[in-house]
Amino acid sequence: MREESLDFLRAEGVSAQLLDEVLAFRKYYKLEEAEAARVPVPLYPYYGREVWEEAIGALLAGEHLLLTGGKASGKNVLAEGLAAAFGRPLWDISLYVNADAASLIGTDTFRDGEVQLRKGPVLRAAECGGFGVLDEINMAKNESLAVLHAALDFRRVIDIPGYDRVQLHEATRFIGTMNYGYAGTRELNEALASRFLVIQMPVIPEADVQRLLLGKYPTLRPEYAAQFAALFDEIRKKSESGEITSRALDLRGMIAAIGMMARGLSPVRALRLGVVNKCFDSYEQTLVSDLVAARLPESLEAGRIFA
Template sequence: MIQEQLPTEIQEYLEKQSDYQNDFEHLYTKDGFIETEGLIHKTVISYYMGKNILLKGPTGSGKTKLAETISAIYQKPMHSINCSVDLDAESLLGFKTIREQDGKSVIEFVEGPVVQAMKNGHTLYIDEINMARPETLPILNGVLDYRKTITNPFTNEVIKAHKDFRVISAINEGYIGTTPLNEALKNRFVIFQVSYLTGDQLKEVIRAQTKLTDNQTIEYMAKLADELIEETKKGKVSEEAASTRALLDACDLAVYLTPLTAIEHAISEKLDDEREKSFVMNLAETYFKE
């Protein structure tokens, strides 16, 4: 257990965590990230110390699962924001709406994920933070620095974060539609690289998170994944081809479909380039036959 390897101070803190909140039952997460390079250990310590955590890595490498695992260890609900060019202040902070009360229409403010997480001392998870428009993110500057404060422009309420409030963000670098994080924002985080799983650790994940039980198929799927990772490093195929998430989909499909059919629909067809599709299938055929 990761808890047993943590400093005594943090172990004692975790043992006292029992503040289950029924109103946020749907936001509690489960662990499941397979420990690699001490990532859980290092990020759990960073979380305890109140640091903003930024997870960097290719798509499907497990960044969200790591965030869920950290939040689960601390037994905290996790509010998620999925960034895009359409992300605006209302998506972050909330919005005003009209409801009926005693036969009259009254204006009510519905709190967004940032406000709820800050007030209740929860985890705020900002996924693909570099997909947001640069002009949107400065609204979070005060939330992410020592002030832990924001003035809600819709209500003029000054919100001071609960002492247990934490922020975890994730980025996929170099993808279409992403922009580099400016230095002011990047400096507000401690940064951890999340890489694809390989070898025995990957096989452990396949067994734990998919329905595939055939040892030979699991062995070949893991070897295929290792080769695809190496080919992405050489630039022969896109990083999407090496996605752990895509491989797990293929493993699930392979329970009822042939492995090649599963790989075609879970991995190959996600690629845009026809040459890359053929490359993936040719590589898969060295392990599997119809």
């Protein structure tokens, strides 16, 4: 999807002016051959013209992005798609409660008889003009993220104690993602939040879920793609209303379940593995099983849902 990504965005109706500027960006910032393999080829597209335009406009303006929203809203899919569209190498930087400055910037290591810096993902992205995805940024401790303040504001530098002061490559962008309400999350430090432009990711519409499933499995019959999309939407509504937790709201699990159906496993059994069993509470499992049963009979064979 490196070249195809722009064709996809044109088909989605994204502003031609923005896409021309993205193309100019790609031509101006040449990609080092050593980093070419890091330019992602997204497995799934993100559907949503307005979100695409907002995100592209922010990155073209030299800003960093913070994508917030509920589970299965496509934050990481969009981040990967942006790196592909801009033709930049991508570093996925998973943050967690014990993440520290050394894991982000780099640590000392002994090599060739001397102490050298083993560069972390933030530093590597900064030096080569990459896109760094700060995944679940509100899980890391605020004090460990303080090292990013100078990198994310107008200074665009990383000061490494005992080493050089590194200026960010002009093409470097950081994209943070975050969910609210997950165990281990915390309020994002105001000083850090002010360094991002924020996009509130909308819920994926039922029609776009259907498009996603048909794009992944072209032989899936449209009437069954509609059933799966409607099932996912029903699970989302029950999760939002507090009837169940968000464990079963797993689009990856549903896509994987359809993949098992393509290999012959019955739809109900596949959905049990990919969706229902994500709930560890028996009451929730029963509720989600009832939703599946209301749309797909136990006797339905996998062969019937594919053309």
